[in-house]
Amino acid sequence: MxxxxxxxxxxxxxxxxxxxxxxxxxxxxxxxxxxxxxxxxxxxxxxxxxxxxxxxxxxxxxxxxxxxxxxxxxxxxxxxxxxxxxxxxxxIRKSRPLLYFLAGFTVMILGILIFGCPTRIVMRAGYGDLYGVTALFGLFAGVYIGMLIMKRLKTAVLPVRPRRRIG
Amino acid sequence: MMSALLFLLSLAVGFLAQRSRMCFVAGIRDYFLVRDTELLLGLVSFLVTVFFLTSLFYSLNVLKSGFPQFGEIDIDTVIKRSNFSFYRLRYLDGFFETTQGNGRFQGVFTTPFFYVTLSGALLMGTVSVLAGGCAMRQHVMFAQGRMDSFYYLLGFYCAVYFYYLVLYKPLLRFY
Structure with missing residues (x-):
């Protein structure tokens, strides 16, 4: 197709x-x-x-x-x-199951607390809910922080294992 | 009937999401990282569409569900005598009072839920970036056969029990 x-x-x-x-x-x-x-x-x-x-x-x-x-x-x-x-x-085979498990765990608990996954945060902001707009700002800031951490670790996403240095 | 409709809706969304590789977190990340706006455009168009359609439907009186508030969990289903529902009920009252009296912004920024939302979304964004996608993208990636996302979803489902069995009561004191 x-x-x-x-x-x-x-x-x-x-x-x-x-x-x-x-x-x-x-x-x-x-x-x-x-x-x-x-x-x-x-x-x-x-x-x-x-x-x-x-x-x-x-x-x-x-x-x-x-x-x-x-x-x-x-x-x-x-x-x-x-x-x-x-x-x-x-x-694609698993690489870091525990870290992914913990990531899903954290996102779920935070999602229950603030009533929404990222999709619904954006949707609530579009509806005009001021808490949704707040959460959207928080999401932007959080993504920026996560990006800085990612740059520091020099990995694209979590699965890439850091290579062992030889010699 | 309604569950079938919801299932069909999410089926269509899953199809579209797989085809467009849409991810709400990755759009923001790509913009910050390499100034790539393609996925961010998806987020912005979603936001703008929802904004325009809700404005239109509210003005046409088609959308009768009312304004979304944080106290949206139905209060009857919560165990009535628990502190949680009581606090949230009282909380809602305060919100409406400030809305009528002093304007909306004061009502929003003085509630503790504002800080919960801000810090929670911040942490959620950080974790989502490190995991490589928002919750929807992880679902799509698992459907594509990536096994890491299976463990993400496993954690996703287990956390519900953890929240309601372990975290629910201690959180009542703060929330």
Whole structure:
């Protein structure tokens, strides 16, 4: 199949239209601005399943009562289909599992605290939520700091192991 | 029905995200690092689209979900007698009072949630850069077959239990 590359700005426009119209016409609320968020939806999914299985009462958003939050599995399936369809599926072995585990752990906890993954932070800022704008500024500053650390370590991303010096 | 719609929505988003290699954190990182604006343009266009559409829909009275606030977790589902919901409820009241009385900015900047948001997003950005992408990009990379992202997602799911079993009660004192 022919390679098809979508420009990122097209993704931005399409995703923006989809999320806002999903909330407006498909009624994905009471929590406003909730049509797409990975941390919040994963939190709702896990908590709903736990509540059903063990009878606990972990907090979920109101929308999780009406629907099962299948955002994260859906995203995985969609990306898998796309990568298979265009021949981009390539298995890359693990290099630093523990560090990645801790990274995901931290992002999830912070995401629960501030109500949003980076996607939803941007979306909230677009909705006009001042906390979203605050979080966007925080994200910019954090990325700058992370970039400085990255430059210092001289690695592209975490998986690249520092080479042992010989001699 | 609604879960199916949500699933289809995220399916489409996953497809598009895989095709465009979109990542919200990598866009900012690339701009700071090598002044490459392609991915940042995706972020900005997303922001602008959402801003214009919400403005349009609010003015047309189509979007009835109201303004997003931080106290968006439904209060009924929280255990009612816990301190957490009580504080958050009280907190919301204070927010509205200041909004009506003294203008909006004062209400935002005087709440502790402002500092939580700022520092939390800062740390989240740092960690995301070191992990090589935002949460959405990690999902896409795992679907492409990268096993490091599998451990990222494992941590992602485990952290929910950690938060609610371990961190939830100690955090009540501060939050």
């Amino acid at each position: 022919k390679r098809m590359y979508i420009k990122p700005w097209i993704f931005g426009v399409c995703a923006g239209i989809m999320f806002v119209s999903a909330e407006a016409f498909l009624k994905f609320y009471p929590p406003a601005c909730y049509s797409f968020c990975l941390t919040c939806h994963v939190r709702d999914l896990v908590n709903t399943v736990t509540n059903v299985l063990f009878g606990t009462r972990f907090e979920t958003a109101y929308l999780a009562r009406k629907a099962l939050m299948l955002t994260s599995p859906g995203l995985l399936v969609g990306a898998f289909v796309a990568s298979r369809l265009f021949g981009e599926y390539r298995r």
